[in-house]
Amino acid sequence: FEPCPSPPPSTSRSSSSKKKKNEEEKSKKRKSSGDDFEPSPPSTSRPKSANSTKPATNKKPVPDRTLNYWVEVYLEKDKKWICFDVKTGKMNTPADIEARLPKPIFYILAVDNKGYFKDVTRRYASDYITSTRKLRYDEDWIEETLKKFTQRSGNKSKQEDQELERKSEEAPMPTTVSGFKNHPLYVLKRHLLKFEAIYPAEAPPLGWWK
16 A cells, blocks of 8 residues: 655646636736727717718809891881891891801891891991801802792882992901902002903002001
């Protein structure tokens, strides 16, 4: 029979006590670190978008002043046609009507109470000779096309033609070099073709152009 050896020193208890202390310290650290922290309820506010735009303001639409139709009245006493703007109430103001016409101007046709057409472009196009005339199609073709819809030549029609021709001739001298090209009243020597000349040769110049 051999005597039972004495048990070793109780180190297990001390080790178990150390484990408990370590567990208590860990639990304290967890609490301090926020592992047991309860999250706050979500916010009800909506995040703002970076592309959010301001509400559009109610801007008043800009009125369209473009003019496509107006009235012409014949004055028996003066033997001529004058324009009348039914929108503004202005009378005999062709320059004001021209300013409101769509650009460029090609043709302006008037229709009388009998359904006859009349080309009155020269009455409202101040640059008819220098610009508008060059934009139009062949005049002979236009006259032939509208021949069935135009009134036969009479005193009233002849007087109007003379007035329109006089109005176009009273236009000021062109202000650009291109305006003199193929002009029916003025010419620059630089624009003369091979078989063209100024006659008489000693004709005095009407102006000077740099």
